[in-house]
Structure formats: C-alpha cells, structure tokens
Amino acid sequence: AASRLLAEMEALLSLPLHERQGRGLQLTPVGKALARRAARIEIELADAARDLAEAATGRAGVVRVGSVTGPALSLVMPTLIRLQEALPDFRAEVTVATSINLCDLLREGRLDFALARLGPGETQLEARVIAGEPLSLVVRRGHPLLVLPRISGEDLLRHDWVVGDDETLLTQTVIARLSELGMPLPKRRISTSSFLFTLALLNQTDAIAPLATAVVDSFAGNPSVPFVSLPVDLGLSVAPFSLVTRTGAQMTPSAQRLIDGLRYAS
The missing domain is CATH 3.40.190.10 (Periplasmic binding protein-like II)
Structure with missing residues (x-):
C-alpha cells in the first residue's frame, strides 16, 4: 500500500520521490523536501x-x-x-x-x-x-571559602568545579571567561549537566558549581536550603x-x- 501511494504521488507530481539503493529505497532531494513539508502539515x-x-x-x-x-x-x-x-x-x-x-x-x-x-x-x-542569564558560584553551607574575609581566584581554583563537558554552553562560557581573566582552568573530577546531580555533589563535597543566578535567587534566603552563592563576581554570564x-x-x-x-x- 505504501509503495502504491508513493507511485501515485510521483505520477501526480511528475517528479521522482524515491530511488533504489541496494536492496532498499531512499528519498530523492524532492522526496525529502516533500517529507519535511508533510511533517509540518501534520x-x-x-x-x-x-x-x-x-x-x-x-x-x-x-x-x-x-x-x-x-x-x-x-x-x-x-x-x-x-x-x-x-x-x-x-x-x-x-x-x-x-x-x-x-x-x-x-x-x-x-x-x-x-x-x-x-x-x-x-x-x-x-x-x-x-533575557540574559548571569551565573553565580554556588557551594554548600559551611563551605571553607565562606569564612575567608576575601576570596581570591587562587582560593576558588583549590576546589573542584562541577560543570558539564566542553560542548555545553555553560562550560564554554566558564572556560572563556577564566581565560579572559588570565586564570587556569579549574579541576573537574566529575562532569555532569544534570542539575540534581550537581546539587547532590555540592551537598556532599567542597566543590563549586556555576549556576544561573536566577536559580540561586529562587532559594536564596531560605535557611533550610543547604546551598549559597559565594560573595564573588567573576563576570560570568551565558548568552541570552x-x-x-x-x-x-x-x-x-x-x-x-x-x-x-x-x-x-x-
């Protein structure tokens, strides 16, 4: 039935929609264009x-x-x-x-x-x-950096950072910004793009995670939430x-x- 319908469409259009390749079939450029249009109509x-x-x-x-x-x-x-x-x-x-x-x-x-x-x-x-999306550096409550009077770049880089692989926009943003600031890349023993897994790592380690400031603001001020943002601004912001x-x-x-x-x- 499918072959008959395909043949009827080719006759109606007077254009080839498919061609044989080995034992199978593949769409011609015209067939692919029609398939895209049909999918949109559906x-x-x-x-x-x-x-x-x-x-x-x-x-x-x-x-x-x-x-x-x-x-x-x-x-x-x-x-x-x-x-x-x-x-x-x-x-x-x-x-x-x-x-x-x-x-x-x-x-x-x-x-x-x-x-x-x-x-x-x-x-x-x-x-x-x-809108744009600035980033904050997030740690667990009680993190050793929070007791320092001033947090330097060297202080930040002594700890693991939780980010995704190099293909993610957030990781690319962090790498580019640190390079602009003349800072080496942070240690990444564990890479993940999972928000929940990132929070779990923060909760159980002294790692640092760059997260959207809007996310941090959603739980800021709630003492029951075990995460806080560090009082430091590296100018991190991903594309709008x-x-x-x-x-x-x-x-x-x-x-x-x-x-x-x-x-x-x-």
Missing part, C-alpha cells in the same frame, strides 16, 4: 485540532512548554502557578532539557514553544530574545535565552496565554 493539523477542542469546550488545553534550567525555575514555574490560581483548569507539561534537545522536540511538534537558545543557520525555528517557536506557527489560546504571562514576568 503538526499544524494536530495543533488545529487542539485549537478547535479549546473553542468547542471552552476549557484550556494542555500546553507543552520546554525550558533550559534557569528560566524554568525563574519564569516558567512562577508563571504557571499564577495562571493555575486564576484558571483552575489550565494544564501544562514542562520539559527541562538542553537547548539542543528542546529544539529537536520543537521541530518534531512535541512542544508548543521553548525557552532556549537557537543555533545559527536555523530555518525551521524562530526566536525572540527574552529566547522564546523559540516553529517558524510561522500559530499558538493555541492556552499556549499564547502562557507566553503572554512569561513576557510580563520577564
């Missing part, structure tokens, strides 16, 4: 169905939002809490991941939008810058994050309501 049809369901029932649908860690805690979470207080039936699915993974999910139609960073040369997605959507996509009313709330909060 996503738009699914969004249209959600739109119609909201209009028919008068109830908010489920919004699928993705975010990198910092804005997930500083923007998405408080905005969702406010919306649910005003609209009890408002529902959301939140995915926290790296920008690369979030953009992949967006292209596949598995997210409505994301707070992430868009790579160069992207054509399927579009972005509107929201953006509101990323599929190019030309029309948001459902619920998704647009959340976007409006995030813009107001930022």
Whole structure:
C-alpha cells in the first residue's frame, strides 16, 4: 500500500520521490523536501485540532512548554502557578532539557514553544530574545571559602568545579571567561549537566558549581536550603535565552496565554 501511494504521488507530481539503493529505497532531494513539508502539515493539523477542542469546550488545553534550567525555575514555574490560581483548569507539561534537545522536540511538534537558545543557520525555528542569564558560584553551607574575609581566584581554583563537558554552553562560557581573566582552568573530577546531580555533589563535597543566578535567587534566603552563592563576581554570564517557536506557527489560546504571562514576568 505504501509503495502504491508513493507511485501515485510521483505520477501526480511528475517528479521522482524515491530511488533504489541496494536492496532498499531512499528519498530523492524532492522526496525529502516533500517529507519535511508533510511533517509540518501534520503538526499544524494536530495543533488545529487542539485549537478547535479549546473553542468547542471552552476549557484550556494542555500546553507543552520546554525550558533550559534557569528560566524554568525563574519564569516558567512562577508563571504557571499564577495562571493555575486564576484558571483552575489550565494544564501544562514542562520539559527541562538542553537547548539542543528542546529544539529537536520543537521541530518534531512535541512542544508548543521553548525557552532556549537557537543555533545559527536555523530555518525551521524562530526566536525572540527574552533575557540574559548571569551565573553565580554556588557551594554548600559551611563551605571553607565562606569564612575567608576575601576570596581570591587562587582560593576558588583549590576546589573542584562541577560543570558539564566542553560542548555545553555553560562550560564554554566558564572556560572563556577564566581565560579572559588570565586564570587556569579549574579541576573537574566529575562532569555532569544534570542539575540534581550537581546539587547532590555540592551537598556532599567542597566543590563549586556555576549556576544561573536566577536559580540561586529562587532559594536564596531560605535557611533550610543547604546551598549559597559565594560573595564573588567573576563576570560570568551565558548568552541570552529566547522564546523559540516553529517558524510561522500559530499558538493555541492556552499556549499564547502562557507566553503572554512569561513576557510580563520577564
């Protein structure tokens, strides 16, 4: 049946959509272009169905939002809490991941939008810058550095730092900034991009972790939280994050309501 449909499409278009390669088939450049367009149409049809369901029932649908860690805690979470207080039936699915993974999910139609960073040369997605993301150096309460009257660069580098591998934006930012300051790279006995694993390491060791200042501010002042930021500023800041959507996509009313709330909060 699939072969027959493919042959019918080729006859209709008068263009080859596939070609044989060994024992299998592969799409021609024309076939790949049509497949990309078909995938986008399928996503738009699914969004249209959600739109119609909201209009028919008068109830908010489920919004699928993705975010990198910092804005997930500083923007998405408080905005969702406010919306649910005003609209009890408002529902959301939140995915926290790296920008690369979030953009992949967006292209596949598995997210409505994301707070992430868009790579160069992207054509399927579009972005509107929201805000920059400064970093703070975080340690456990009772860390030996906290008793020093002044913390020097040498003091910082005596301890392990918890960062991701060299491909992550945060790690690249830290390396570039330390190089600008003429400081050697810190020790990294354990590399991880997991926020929870980073907090666990901080809690059980004297390691230092550069984290988004917005994340640190979300638990600052709470004595029950076992982490604090060091009173030192190295000028660490990653590139601004953006509101990323599929190019030309029309948001459902619920998704647009959340976007409006995030813009107001930022």
